[in-house]
Amino acid sequence: MEIGLPYGKAKQIVKLDKSCLNDILVSKIEDYHPEQSQTELVAAAIQNPVDSQKLRQLSIDKKKVVIIASDHTRPVPSKIIMPLMLSEIRKGNPEAEITILIATGFHRLTTREELVGKFGETIVDTEKIVVHDSGDESSLVKIGTLPSGGELIINKLAAEADLLVSEGFIEPHFFAGFSGGRKSVLPGIASRVSVLANHCGEFIAHPKARTGVIEGNPLHIDMLYAARTAKLAFVVNVVINSEKEVIHAVAGDCDAAHIKGREFLEKLCKVQATPSDIVITSNGGYPLDQNIYQAVKGMTAAEAAVKQDGVIIMLAKSNDGHGGEAFFNTFRDEKDLKKMLNGFVNTPRDETIPDQWEAQILARILLKAKVIYISAAPETMIKAFQMTPAKDVNEALALARDYLKNEEATVTVIPDGVAVIVE
Template sequence: MIIEFPYGKESLKLDVGEERLQGILLSKLHGYEAAMRQEELVENALRHPVGSPGLSSLADGKKKVVLIASDHTRPVPSKLMVPAMLRDIREGNPDAEITILIATGCHRGTTEDELISKFGSDIVRNEHICIHDCDDRLNMVKIGTLPSGGECFINRIAVEADLLVSEGFIEPHFFAGFSGARKSVLPGVASRETVLANHCSEFITHPKARTGILEGNPIHRDMVWAARKAGLAFILNVVINSRKEIIHAVAGDMEESHVQGCRFLDGLCRVEARPADIVISTNGGYPLDQNIYQAVKGMTAAEVTVRKGGVIIMVSRSEDGHGGEGFFHQMADEPDIYRTMDLFLSRGRNETVADQWQTQIFIRVLQKAHVIFVSQAPDRMVRALHMIPAHSLQEAMAEAEALIGRHHATVTAIPDGVSVIVVQ
């Protein structure tokens, strides 16, 4: 059986004997056919909000309105969403002073060209847009203490709004359960120290801080608290397919509508684990497989179904290299990953350092299985990150069988590791 794995903007193929193939774990997301066009899905969600009045009603009498929008790292179809939200806000109050606040989290600032690509030139030219900077302490306001105990600082623009709303998209998330909704505030427009406290080692270790889990997830609980305390009153969130097209939309109350969206997504993405000696996974190709840092997400899907001591073959083009200096040095500067993990676990929630959470999850994967990395990243870099480099799936399979110690080891394939929720 020939199986195709996304790799950058192309794909790699592998012939796997049916007698050894345990299963191909596929999301139904990308084959789902929506009953309406994208614009109609957005309009329908806005006309039928969940657990909330409509956006125009909420905007009535509100002077300072802030719309939190996703940044350049997220494939949110903002060109279809933001104009509809702006229209509804102005229907409720034509004189509203609207600010679009770009939720960069701890990412770099979004450039003007990226803003135009995301929103279109009309919105960039005519609307007031501010870009969040997590290190700008003068523009942060402490709104309280998170349930976890960390101090919660949020962008002043969001806190001082008369009406705070957001757009975004929902996808499986490897430690927050799902993206979307409350994440617009934390980490979206929170200070760096607040994000670090929320991403502490204690929470990353928690068994509920996993893909597809909201109930009992301490990271999610902190995020919901921060968004409620900041006053997030209304959201418009969408689910998109591999072509970045909207196939579902929800709007309304930050929690109630988000839960509905997550249930829809869960119904398409949940797959049963098929334990195997070798598990092949990807990040779904471009744009999510541009660096090794992001590739950890696809590895976590394989982690659930690979046998202890087995091999994960991670297919990620990674032409941009490691993707984070902190991440790289946390892995490369210490040959013993168990010592690194012990160091992370010894740190309190207010002692978290940048990229620690990603490194911690990566080490957790490596503690269960060997990782062979098929990429264009330099071999020396891959080895420094405690993985085995390979340049083709065929080479990776030969290396995996050598590690397992026999030919015809069992195989499970996950062509898109970031679009599935693998459950045991």
Template sequence: MATIKIPYSKGFVDLDVSDKNLLAILESKAHHFKTDEDQVTIARKALENPIESPRLKELSKGKNNVVIITSDHTRPVPSKITLPLLLEEIRLGNPNADITILIATGFHRLTTEEEMINKFGEEIVRNEKLVNHDCRDKSSLVDVGILPSGGKLILNKLAMEADLLVAEGFIEPHFFAGFSGGRKSVLPGVAAGTTVLANHCSKFIASEYARTGILDGNPIHKDMVYAAEVAKLAFIFNVVIDSEKRIINAFAGNREAAHEKGCSFVAELASVKAQPADIAITSNGGYPLDQNIYQAVKGMTAAEATAKANGIIIIAAACNDGHGGKAFYDTFLENATAQIIMDKIMEIPMEKTIPDQWESQILARILINHKVILVTDQCESKMVTDMHMLHAYTLEEALKMAYEIKGADATVTVVPDGVSVIVQS
């Protein structure tokens, strides 16, 4: 009997799988990556040795209006470590710089003050200027052109008016952008809702290149790179984290070169070989990524990549914040089958993309081919079943349900942290 720790909420839950059933455990090597340096040292070294760029303290000289784009409450960027270092570096070059920290909410809800304190720390929240990006507030946005895809490029005014635009974030595999980090701070991070919708259209989401770990040929990535260029994103500071959300590496400097180097590092650690099984079990990496069903779709794609056709996917995600998007929830509530949802979405042109359509499209794709059991004790069971999934309160209960469907001898592949791996066929 194997006991496997699965990230859940702010801790872990144990999963017991019989040796006769367990086929494989697929984990990113990042979770076992060892370094002798502490997190601050790793981060500071990256800032002091930027990739294809002058140091940030040099870039900030003479720049009085500086904007730092940072991730919102749904992303585990260790900003309590990274933001003070960024602020220190900017002020080394220009002690009098007017600095705005712009929270990249993308298409998400706004980050609350309590969430800001939890993420950035009391000192930064009380002493620095923080602004929530609001993709629906037209007064805070400016039209800056057309994306390569043809969609309108509308970005946050504060970002566009900055003398120096900087972004912090983290790099991990991303289920349709290839990797997070870098250019993603701008699009979708500080883009208008209409721009996000165009970039996340059904045609792009359906592309074989819009998959985890793929940048070349990825139409979503291409738009994002262009948006970062138009915004004149001058410097990025991206970290790589392990299963305990601790920094194991950091990359700073040129928005493309530093990001590419970081993605290469992550790909080397995160790539695992698929082990097709009757039952694939995963998580969304725990807090903060498992706060809602919307985000949990990411982890499901890792299980999808290693589940046999008509196999069962079990995902543990707290979903304490509910569905994560009303349009997303309503799409499943109002349609009888996942296939109906998929057919409707594929008929929607880019310019008429609706909110959360991309997440609905990916979940529908998964549900067409697999039964999904969502494990949570922090979310209403009806909400889960309304979205065409089965619900279980514990992993033990979910696995028992899966064996009843697939048989007692069913094979099991476990992907403990679904958002940390690139599952390759």
């Protein structure tokens, strides 16, 4: 049979004999078809907020309003969400001074071209947009101390806002449990110092820092504290399908609305794994598969489904390269994965190095399974990460069988590794 997997803005097709196929793990999201249009879903959520006044009511008499928006690495349908939020705020206060603050977190800065792709020309040309820079100390201010003990430092624009709100989307997240909600503040508009404290080796190694887990997750506890301390008053979050279309929307309190959203998502995206010799997955295609850094997320779904010493085949176009200089340098400079992992776990929270968390999780995956990586990135770069490069999924499958010395190796396919919670 033939199975399509997202790759960049296209797909690759893997050809499999049914006799070796253990399972295809997919979210039920694709079977969910709302009766309302995308715009109607978002508009209805904004008008029926969870545990909050309406956005227009919150906007009354608020002069400085900041809307936190996701960056170029997230497929948030901002062309739908942002006009509705802007309109609603101005209905409450036509004189509001609105700033759209791009939550880059620890990522590179978003370009104008990417902003246009995200919002459209009109919003980019007419609204005030500021791209957050986590390393620019002049634009940051300390507002508290995280439960973990790290300093909570965020963008001054957000800290000085009369009203702070955000847009985003909810999906399974490989160490924060779920994306969306409180993540707009930390890591979204936080300083490097705060992100490093939150993403420390101790927390990443914590058994509760896993996909779909919120209760007892130390990263989530920090993140929610940050959102509350920053006075994040209102969020608009959506759930999207593989076509990046809105199928559900929630709005209101940053925690209560997020809970409603993730309850909806959880019912659709939890899947049970049948351990296989080979697991084939992707990072959901563009924009989530632009670099190796982001692709680690999809690999964690395969990690949960592959047998010890099996093979993971990962499709991620990675046209933007490794996605993190420190992430790349860690693998370039240390070849002993066990030593690398132990070093991360034993690094004090306040000494966390940039991108340590991504390297820590990739090292953990590589100690469980061989990874064959399909991308447009240079082969030398893939090999530096101790992965095996391949041109396409069928070549990768042949390499996997050859490595295992088993032509009848069992296979599980997870078409979109970031869209499921694999149990």
